[in-house]
Amino acid sequence: MEELSIVDSIAGILAVDKGNRVIDKAVFPKDPVKIAEKIARIEAGSLVEEAEQLIQRLRKHCKRFIFESEAVAANARKTLKVKVKVSKPSEAGEYVRSNLGDIAAAIGFVEKPGDVFSVMREVSTILTKLRVKAAASKRDQIVIQMINSIDELDKIMNLLAGRMREWYGLHFPEMSRLIDSHDTYAKLVTELGLRENFNLEALERLGIAGEKARRLVEVAGSSLGGMLNEGDMAALQSLSHLYMEASRLRCHFVDRMETLMEEVSPNLKAVTGATLGARLIALAGGLERLSRFPASTVQVLGAEKALFRSLKTGTRPPKHGIIFQHHLIHKAPRWQRGKISRVLAAKAAIAARIDAFTGSYIGEKLKADLEKRISEIGEKYKTPPKRPQRFKGSGRGKGGKS
């Protein structure tokens, strides 16, 4: 025999000749869990025992084996030292897929031809369940859930704080101006309640002293606000308490994010910081997807609206997406930001690739490179560029470096 096709199927491994006759076979055990495991291995490119035995039996009679998968063929060539060829799809494979029921019955895998399909469904379901589970247990998905929780907590806290200030303002309107931090405001409302309880001693206990405390007590004494009865005050205090709880939860999540990112994506964390790195992963939909993006995509992640507007209508493209949150960008002078974004995105892209695929740590080097390049940019472009001369009617494609 010149050539034989090795066809993997749900029923087992088949050796098929040019005339579409099944010459030999290695039937799988009729246990869906075991079959699923074997199929998963074949898909991953390995040569299962059945295939190995079959080829060993036939190698004396056959010059070359035809496979439908490059990886399996390469493995067969390496471990068994046989000649191989890849054909996607092979004629024999087509034959087997067209007559699967009859073949499975003929080789004794099932009794009736139709039965093979219920086995197939069972095996597919097991495989799919395993894969869904494996994907769900990846830690980068937890990063995504957690960063989204942090963002949603921010929204909730803003709403609660607005309501709390408005409500307490009925009683003590002057305090809103004096206390900027929502956290401090909520603490004062929760701990002290009515403004008659504001005195230097109590304030000091809550960490407010000096000029600010004196001013607060003074204003509390002469406030224009109305009175609140005990029940109303208690209701408001449960609201401010809820704000404090949310705030505590947020702090906890941010802390947790540090350790989680250290595990999931240490290089990216070194370049961008934990929260920004997490946001990039969330926008991409996972660490591996992020690692497959080019740096130019990473640069504008989160600015999709501006990007597509630019592609469609020719307005200027966005310089930065979510990476604007990085202090190196938003603290930089306006005309340097585009250049810095480009460098930061490039380093973040490299970091994500290492985290997704090799796992070594070169975060410090990346960070040093980044800072060096940014100081170069700072040197070279110290002054803002001159505004380009604008002519009448040049609406489209203004270009210019950015």
Added chain:
Amino acid sequence: MSRHRVVSHERIEGVFWVTQPDGTKKLATINLALGRSVYGEKILQFKGREYRLWDPYRSKLAAAIHRGLDSVPLWRGEKVLYLGAASGTTASHISDIIGLEGRIYCVEFSQRVMRELMGHVAAYRPNIIPILADARKPEDYRMTVERVDLIYCDIAQPEQAKILADNSDIFLKDGGWIMLAIKASSIDATKAPSEIFRREIATLENRGFLGLRQISLEPYDKAHLMVVAQYRRRSREE
């Protein structure tokens, strides 16, 4: 006493027109999983049969039928490969149409929506076979799919025509059918939809598809096109 009237679709076996009390007409299929609604669609009884309404705003196949596609290659007992099954909205109606003798292999890449497809749809429909895999690599699922009569493709990927043709070479029988939903904006947001449609269709023609029929899905979906064609397997020598 039902206030609805149900009549068979003029051309497509297993698809029905429901006339609602207010006079509007909607599509429906006979529910294979009794009492179960898949995506919140209405279930109604008529002469001892249970029907599920088929929403053209949720399913591009229903939209195409509303837009006048009458020679849909769908029949009882058919074997279908569905690329991009998502959470199973359209797949569930195909499952109704092909019945228990038919089989539909649902390939979906996202584990998130696959979870829904498994839990809400495949669990109650023995003719649905869920496959979590990448449609760009058909050789990965060659062992769990048989030769099919129809490939339905709704994958919102650049190069979707090529992916469909690659799958056809492995799984579609000679003379089998394809249905391809093309979403212009997910291929290239910057080009005119008509240009993208032309390019994808040219790919299909080069890869051996004949009798192309095109149906625009407006107003149900913007800048979407449904293409129906028949496959001629090229001989190996070419």
